[in-house]
Amino acid sequence: xxxVLVVTSGKGGVGKTTTAAALSAxxxxxxxKVAVVDFDVGLRNLDLIMGAERxxxxxxxxxxxxxxxxxxxLIKDKRIETLSLLPASxxxxxxxLTEDGVNGVIEELKKSFDWIVCDSPAGIERGATxxxxxxxxxxxxxxxxxxxxxxxxxxxxxxxxxxxxxETGGDIEKHxxxxxxxxxxxxxxxxxxxxxxxxxxxxxxxxxxxxxEDVLKASNVGSPVTVSNPQSAAGMAYITAAKRLEGADLPLxxxxxxxxxLKFFGRRAAA
Amino acid sequence: xxILDFLMRxxxxxxxxxxxxxxxxxxxxxxxNAELINQLREEVLAVIAKHVSVDPEKVQxxxxxxxxxxxxxxxxxxxxxxxxxxx
Ligand SMILES: Nc1ncnc2c1ncn2[C@@H]1O[C@H](COP(=O)(O)OP(=O)(O)OP(=O)(O)O)[C@@H](O)[C@H]1O
Ligand SMILES: [Mg+2]
Numbered sequence: 001x002x003x004v005l006v007v008t009s010g011k012g013g014v015g016k017t018t019t020a021a022a023l024s025a026x027x028x029x030x031x032x033k034v035a036v037v038d039f040d041v042g043l044r045n046l047d048l049i050m051g052a053e054r055x056x057x058x059x060x061x062x063x064x065x066x067x068x069x070x071x072x073x074l075i076k077d078k079r080i081e082t083l084s085l086l087p088a089s090x091x092x093x094x095x096x097l098t099e100d101g102v103n104g105v106i107e108e109l110k111k112s113f114d115w116i117v118c119d120s121p122a123g124i125e126r127g128a129t130x131x132x133x134x135x136x137x138x139x140x141x142x143x144x145x146x147x148x149x150x151x152x153x154x155x156x157x158x159x160x161x162x163x164x165x166x167e168t169g170g171d172i173e174k175h176x177x178x179x180x181x182x183x184x185x186x187x188x189x190x191x192x193x194x195x196x197x198x199x200x201x202x203x204x205x206x207x208x209x210x211x212x213e214d215v216l217k218a219s220n221v222g223s224p225v226t227v228s229n230p231q232s233a234a235g236m237a238y239i240t241a242a243k244r245l246e247g248a249d250l251p252l253x254x255x256x257x258x259x260x261x262l263k264f265f266g267r268r269a270a271a
Numbered sequence: 272x273x274i275l276d277f278l279m280r281x282x283x284x285x286x287x288x289x290x291x292x293x294x295x296x297x298x299x300x301x302x303x304n305a306e307l308i309n310q311l312r313e314e315v316l317a318v319i320a321k322h323v324s325v326d327p328e329k330v331q332x333x334x335x336x337x338x339x340x341x342x343x344x345x346x347x348x349x350x351x352x353x354x355x356x357x358x
Pocket of ligand 2: 017040045120
């Protein structure tokens with residue numbers, strides 16, 4: 001059974017694309033067949049983060065319009081054989097995304113992939129609602145910062161009302177991924193703590209990704225941080241998150257992490 | 272002064288948490304929306320306009336969402352009442 005996962009947030013720039021790339025690569029690294037779809041029509045970036053920008057020929061909109069076959073638009077990753085990318089269109093706008101069109105693409109992807117990871121655009125409009133529409137699992141990416149938390153709350157409301165799962169009486173599986181976390185600043189009381197965000201949003205925590213320059217380096221070279229630097233704290237956080245998504249009963253600890261807080265929250269997250 | 276600055280800085284995250292908790296409690300229950308305020312404004316005005324004339328331009332409406340109580344403040348300038356002196 002394949003699963004559709006949406007990476008969403010409401011607020012822009014919190015790390016959705018970074019997360020979609022890192023997590024997809026980690027899942028594929030475990031041997032799963034993964035397709036990662038860029039829904040940010042008009043502002044595509046996933047191709048760049050994954051280092052595939054020079055290989056884009058067709059995109060999601062071409063497939064929706066019938067101008068290209070899905071197999072022609074999918075770009076196979078050069079490093080991980082089981083990973084493919086479906087880029088967004090750079091020249092068209094979000095109106096080119098239609099509900100039926102997206103539906104057709106997702107259904108077709110389900111036939112050949114274990115995971116379909118949808119990288120949502122920011123906001124709560126068409127692009128974002130269509131990206132979450134077919135999701136079985138939602139990853140709410142949040143920064144420990146007041147406006148990001150508020151927007152995440154809004155997005156959780158939409159996940160519970162506007163997705164196919166919710167409309168047919170089901171429960172969409174939701175997880176919180178706290179990113180750009182700075183332990184030092186949180187412990188000094190300058191930044192919301194993991195527990196604060198968990199208390200407020202009350203969805204289960206999948207992982208905490210530290211603020212890390214390795215993420216920027218990874219984007220510079222066009223390689224997800226889980227591939228370019230799997231031993232880094234951010235890389236390990238994403239790899240553990242991927243394993244937990246797959247159902248592994250892992251605490252949030254990373255074996256060689258220098259970050260004490262990961263250990264501290266291990267117990268709570270497992271509960 | 273330095274120490275005070277330091278203490279103030281330490282305490283900013285709890286302030287953020289409290290503000291969020293209050294705000295989201297309202298947003299989730301739907302009481303934070305402008306639609307409700309507009310509806311209240313119209314209905315209250317209609318009742319008052321039955322008895323005295325009201326200039327819709329001279330109505331101020333304020334909402335202060337707090338915990339545990341919130342207030343809705345309406346300030347309506349009315350004409351056609353005898354002045355306090357004359358009464
Ligand atoms: N853990 C991290 N540490 C440091 N920088 C990060 C981290 N995660 C993301 N960033 C940086 O934050 C910026 C925004 O990241 P990203 O593009 O993934 O966000 P996004 O949510 O997809 O944005 P948008 O809403 O515009 O699509 C990038 O410069 C990225 O390198
Ligand atoms: Mg993005």
